[in-house]
Amino acid sequence: MARPARKPARGAVRKPARRPAARRLPSVSLTGILARLSRALPWLLASLALLIVMTGLIYLPRMLDSYPLQAVTVEGVKDARRQQQVQLTLSTLVSGENFFSVSLDALHQEVSALSWVAETEVRRRWPGQLVLKVEERVPVAVWNDELLVASSGEPFRGLDKYSVDALPRLSGPALRLTEVMGYYHSMSRILQEIGLGIRNVSVNARLTAELTLDNGVVLVVDREQYAHKLRRFVQLYRTVLEADNRALAKVDLRYADGMAVTWGQDKAPDSKPEKRV
Template identity: 30%
Template structure:
């Protein structure tokens, strides 16, 4: 029927950084063979969301023969373990090749705690950034102990009183460590009101 035309035009709205437009097109091609009124938008949405990089999808049909696609990509903030990436929302997604993301920090922990680990990473980074320190790695062990690596130095915090221990680290850095940071090997904050500093052999 002339009023129920095949879909002949697809318009994709997105600032694509990680997904190639050709990939989007190849996914859509077998799905848009239906005519205008038979096109299953929910099915199209599910297929697009199945892609690792796709965060959100919205679709609109425009009569007589057009499909409009709005795509939002995931934005990786860090690597998660050895084979995945994680967004600022704590959404972990795997990729076959992480070669292009080696410069990102590494977060580790139980998968179910990914959102908590990301929140802690953002909180620590916000505290230390004004000091010129960058968190390279953050670990949450299976026992609930936290540690992070900042500018190459490992800092152990343990399980409890993280906020107080971070403030202690900041005071220690400004009072004693900033001028000789290159000599610091690791820092242990797992004490009630102190810290231990291990120095590099050099």
């Protein structure tokens, strides 16, 4: 038989059972998250950079080997002797290199160091070619049988790299090249009026010049008013000397008011060897 439920005592209140409080998670602000990320970012970037470097060290050589240097083209070099010298210089620098690894700066420096090279330009041409453009020095004379003189007036070595038979030969004191070149250009312009060119110029320490013309005639002139004396010779040659049937050998222009003319000995027997005019 079931027992009857107990009735609460009069005046008593039944309290509800307490539920366990929910566990509160610690609050995290956006500022804190950003601060943590900013502290970790350098390490993440450093790790990424290291990974990239390690990957490059492993795979880059294989990638570069797939772009070999196929050809080196040299433009602007007109003589086979100079072309050979350039190719020999380049061969030591491109040996074992590929299209990307070859140093353009090194190529530029080595070729520019050649005495007969005035300007150099080096560039890559995709996919596997190097193009080298060279501007050569243009020789206009031979100096003391040792050097060439460029059109700019600069001396340079390279006698064995040019055909010099047609170039005038200049000689004089080693430090007087500029003055000798000035003589040569000025005298050439004056003599061109009568169709004569200069084959050789020899200048001594006092700047007295002995010229050998392309017709074999020798002129001697000192630096005092040399242009005036040459023009006087040009006038006499045009009116008298050129028409004479005797062989003109030598003319000394060092006189203030005239010149001494020497005729060749293989002409008329009655001609005098020298005549002052």
